[in-house]
Amino acid sequence: xxxxxxxxxxxxxxxxxxxxxxxxxxxxxxxxxxxxxxxxxxxxxxxxxxxxxxxxxxxxxxxxxxxxxxxxxxxxxxxxxxxxxxxxxxxxxxxxxxxxxxxxxxxxxxxxxxxxxxxxxxxxxxxxxxxxxxxxxxxxxxxxxxxxxxxxxxxxxxxxxxxxxxxxxxxxxxxxxxxxxxxxxxxxxxxxxxxxxxxxxxxxxxxxxxxxxxxxxxxxxxxxxxxxxx
Amino acid sequence: xxxxxxxxxxxxxxxxxxxxxxxxxxxxxxxxxxxxxxxxxxxxxxxxxxxxxxxxxxxxxxxxxxxxxxxxxxxxxxxxxxxxxxxxxxxxxxxxxxxxxxxxxxxxxxxxxxxxxxxxxxxxxxxxxxxxxxxxxxxxxxxxxxxxxxxxxxxxxxxxxxxxxxxxxxxxxxxxxxxxxxxxxxxxxxxxxxxxxxxxxxxxxxxxxxxxxxxxxxxxxxxxxxxxxxxxxxxxxxxxxxxxxxxxxxxxxxxxxxxxxxxxxxxxxxxxxxxxxxxxxxxxxxxxxxxxxxxxxxxxxxxxxxxxxxxxxxxxxxxxxxxxxxxxxxxxxxxxxxxxxxxxxxxxxxxxxxxxxxxxxxxxxxxxxxxxxxxxxxxxxxxxxxxxxxxxxxxxxxxxxxxxxxxxxxxxxxxxxxxxxxxxxxxxxxxxxxxxxx
Numbered sequence: 001x002x003x004x005x006x007x008x009x010x011x012x013x014x015x016x017x018x019x020x021x022x023x024x025x026x027x028x029x030x031x032x033x034x035x036x037x038x039x040x041x042x043x044x045x046x047x048x049x050x051x052x053x054x055x056x057x058x059x060x061x062x063x064x065x066x067x068x069x070x071x072x073x074x075x076x077x078x079x080x081x082x083x084x085x086x087x088x089x090x091x092x093x094x095x096x097x098x099x100x101x102x103x104x105x106x107x108x109x110x111x112x113x114x115x116x117x118x119x120x121x122x123x124x125x126x127x128x129x130x131x132x133x134x135x136x137x138x139x140x141x142x143x144x145x146x147x148x149x150x151x152x153x154x155x156x157x158x159x160x161x162x163x164x165x166x167x168x169x170x171x172x173x174x175x176x177x178x179x180x181x182x183x184x185x186x187x188x189x190x191x192x193x194x195x196x197x198x199x200x201x202x203x204x205x206x207x208x209x210x211x212x213x214x215x216x217x218x219x220x221x222x223x224x225x226x227x228x229x230x
Numbered sequence: 231x232x233x234x235x236x237x238x239x240x241x242x243x244x245x246x247x248x249x250x251x252x253x254x255x256x257x258x259x260x261x262x263x264x265x266x267x268x269x270x271x272x273x274x275x276x277x278x279x280x281x282x283x284x285x286x287x288x289x290x291x292x293x294x295x296x297x298x299x300x301x302x303x304x305x306x307x308x309x310x311x312x313x314x315x316x317x318x319x320x321x322x323x324x325x326x327x328x329x330x331x332x333x334x335x336x337x338x339x340x341x342x343x344x345x346x347x348x349x350x351x352x353x354x355x356x357x358x359x360x361x362x363x364x365x366x367x368x369x370x371x372x373x374x375x376x377x378x379x380x381x382x383x384x385x386x387x388x389x390x391x392x393x394x395x396x397x398x399x400x401x402x403x404x405x406x407x408x409x410x411x412x413x414x415x416x417x418x419x420x421x422x423x424x425x426x427x428x429x430x431x432x433x434x435x436x437x438x439x440x441x442x443x444x445x446x447x448x449x450x451x452x453x454x455x456x457x458x459x460x461x462x463x464x465x466x467x468x469x470x471x472x473x474x475x476x477x478x479x480x481x482x483x484x485x486x487x488x489x490x491x492x493x494x495x496x497x498x499x500x501x502x503x504x505x506x507x508x509x510x511x512x513x514x515x516x517x518x519x520x521x522x523x524x525x526x527x528x529x530x531x532x533x534x535x536x537x538x539x540x541x542x543x544x545x546x547x548x549x550x551x552x553x554x555x556x557x558x559x560x561x562x563x564x565x566x567x568x569x570x571x572x573x574x575x576x577x578x579x580x581x582x583x584x585x586x587x588x589x590x591x592x593x594x595x596x597x598x599x600x601x602x603x604x605x606x607x608x609x610x611x612x613x614x615x616x617x618x619x620x621x622x623x624x625x626x627x628x629x630x631x632x633x634x635x636x637x638x639x640x641x642x643x644x645x646x647x648x649x650x651x652x653x654x655x656x657x658x659x660x661x662x663x664x665x666x667x668x
Contacts, residue, residue: 054587079591086589097584101497113490114590158588 004065005030005166005198011050011060012221013043020046021057022221030165033189033199035209038218044202045170047218050074051200052089052168053081064088066165086114090159092188094171098143098154104130105139108157115162129157133187149180153187160191167192169201173208185211252573253340254347259565261351261391263558265379266358267296270365270554273376277368281544285367287455288548292555294462296515337396344395348388356384365554367547430471434617437464441624461518464621468514468614469507475613476606477503483605491594495601506606509570513607513647515559517614519552521640525622556643560650567603567654572661574599579665586666596662600655607651611644 006028013021020043028034028051036044049055051062053073062073066088076084085091090111098107108126113119127139133153143151152172159167172188173181185208192199193213201212209215210229217225271289274282363374437460476499484496499506575582582595 049587052587082586082589082591084589085587089589091584091588093584093587095580097581099494099497099581099585101501102493106493106497110490110493111588113493114588114594119488119493 003030004028006051006200007063007065008051009061011047011057011062013046013050013055013057019221021050021060024060024221024223026051026216026223028166028198028200030198031193031196032214033193033212034201035212035215036200036202036218037204037206037209037215039204042218043221044218046221048168048170048200048202052091052166053084056081064166086111087162088165090162090164090167092152092155092159092167092169092172094174098151098158100143103140103142104135104146104154107143107154108161111158111162125161126157129161130154133157133191147180148176149184152176152180152184156184156188156191160197164197166198166200169199171203172201173203173205178207181205181208252569252576253343254350256565256569257344257347257391257395258350258354259561261348261387262354262358263296263351263561263565265352265355265384265387266362267293267558268383269355269359269377269379270362270372272379273367273372276376281368281540284544285547287458288551290455290458291461292551294458294465296555296558333400337400340398341392341396345388345392348391351391352384352388365550367550369543424474426470426474430467433463433467433470434620437461437621438624441621460621464617465515465518468518468617469511472511472514472610472613473503473507476506476609479605479609480506490590491597491601494595494598495605498598498602499606505570506602507610509567509603510563510607510610510651511566513563513651514610514614515562517611517644517647518618519556519559519643521615521618521622560647563647564650564654567651568657571599571603571655571658575658575661575665579668582662582666583668592663592666595666596659599662603651603655604648607648611648615640615644 004027006026008024008026011021011024011026012019022043024043024047026047036047038044046055050057050060051073053062053064053076057074060074064071064073064084071084073081073084099110102110105123105126108129109119109122112122112125117125130136130139130153133156135150135153135157138146138150143154146154155172159169167188169188173184176184188199188201189211191197199212201208203209213229215227215229216223217227271293274285274289277285359378360374362372362377364371366372440456440460443456480496480499480503484493484500487493487496585595586592
């Protein structure tokens with residue numbers, strides 16, 4: 001049985017009088033794909049942000065286990081969490097949120113340059129990832145010159161290029177049509193779990209969730225169900 | 231229907247009240263500065279003696295120096311007001327709103343924000359009038375009544391500012407009307423034609439020629455008129471060449487950039503060379519003024535040493551005029567940088583937030599933002615100073631320009647101008663920090 005890469009216990013988080021998380025326990029195994037489902041306001045994005053060290057929970061702990069040992073994410077300061085996200089995690093957002101002024105390859109290479117890699121090498125790696133995701137020949141296009149699906153593939157390349165062991169995706173296909181959505185999900189799964197990495201995604205699309213190995217359902221800040229995909 | 235949608239769009243969105251407050255503030259400052267400049271100049275027109283004519287001519291030069299960048303800043307404020315709603319108007323267009331409806335919404339919103347700001351500007355001007363009246367020329371204060379503009383002007387200016395904003399909104403939103411998707415996705419990198427440089431060089435050469443034949447002009451009024459034309463045209467032409475040069479330099483920087491901050495900064499400038507120019511365009515005027523004032527002080531030094539009491543008074547007054555003009559230009563620069571930076575951060579709030587999630591340090595985002603302003607600023611400051619030096623050369627001779635006193639004033643004014651932009655950037659860092667962690 002594979003080991004856990006993320007272990008969360010007793011997570012609670014409130015925004016003013018709204019309780020977004022109410023004591024969530026969740027463990028994620030290395031190499032699995034986990035879909036977090038739920039209606040709007042169920043707390044799924046807040047949970048994702050807590051697991052990724054973007055938001056610090058009011059109570060509870062999040063541990064990240066890698067080859068270097070276990071890191072208590074919730075015990076890290078702002079700067080250390082930022083470094084952890086940069087070096088160990090990858091992110092794919094609903095709108096891609098790529099930098100519109102940069103070309104596709106520059107957007108991907110930027111993730112490596114932030115970790116200190118020289119630009120030429122970073123762009124070389126970036127081109128490799130874009131080609132692997134079916135975007136060969138589009139490296140020098142600006143983001144506005146790409147379709148929604150192509151832009152999401154650039155976002156996937158950006159999330160993967162650093163060798164992130166866990167990729168967090170927030171509604172990665174939310175702005176795409178069903179055919180493009182299926183393509184993007186395939187690319188996302190091939191580049192993560194297909195290579196032994198872990199994918200944690202938030203979605204309200206049952207079809208997208210069904211492609212993940214495990215699904216947890218959330219309601220009112222709690223996990224109310226868990227299923228293993230066929 | 232249009233009025234109803236305009237009202238809905240006027241309500242604070244995700245950017246909060248700042249979306250409306252920024253353009254209103256910008257228009258307020260523009261109006262207050264415009265009225266102050268015109269009010270000060272008006273006082274000179276109450277003099278009817280021979281020397282009064284000389285003061286009026288000098289005031290014309292100061293007005294040209296201040297009004298050109300002031301109008302440019304006013305235009306920037308108008309575009310800012312329009313840009314605040316670009317996305318939502320583009321969305322309306324995508325939803326099927328007609329081009330006429332989108333234009334009407336843009337005009338209504340920009341005009342209303344401009345009018346509110348302009349009225350506030352009138353109030354600020356009225357508050358400043360007593361202080362303005364204390365400034366001494368020809369040995370006595372100008373007096374509050376001397377610098378107070380008649381009420382029809384005070385009423386007309388807000389209308390004029392609102393009309394300028396409406397016109398700017400229509401021009402700025404043409405792209406939304408033509409291609410709504412183009413604005414939403416920022417498809418096209420802007421292009422600037424090299425013809426700008428040819429026109430620019432031609433105008434500078436013309437200004438140089440005017441300065442060269444200045445000594446043979448028949449009357450003082452003709453001389454001063456030629457001076458005003460040469461300075462005004464040179465300043466205006468800086469607006470034409472500036473964006474082109476900024477783009478050229480940024481292209482080189484983008485291909486050579488080795489760090490994320492440098493790459494982001496160069497690409498940000500390339501995204502909108504005109505926008506980069508508008509942010510620091512006020513410094514073009516300050517730089518231009520620096521050379522003008524520096525040379526002027528050197529000339530006055532020579533005159534003051536030789537002249538009688540009346541000449542000494544004239545020298546003192548011209549020094550005062552130069553100082554007021556430079557201070558006015560600094561205020562415009564401060565306004566331009568502060569408002570543009572805060573607006574830029576608010577516009578890109580979602581992107582800054584996502585970069586923070588990816589683990590990009592805020593220091594890197596800030597460094598990119600600072601570099602995207604400071605690099606065009608350096609080009610602008612040096613380019614404008616060189617242009618002014620070329621135009622002034624026939625008038626004063628190279629000896630005066632390189633005189634130590636002249637150089638000191640030039641360096642001092644440039645340092646102050648760059649320093650105030652730096653302060654404007656520093657002042658908006660908390661806005662960036664809030665946007666990144668929102």
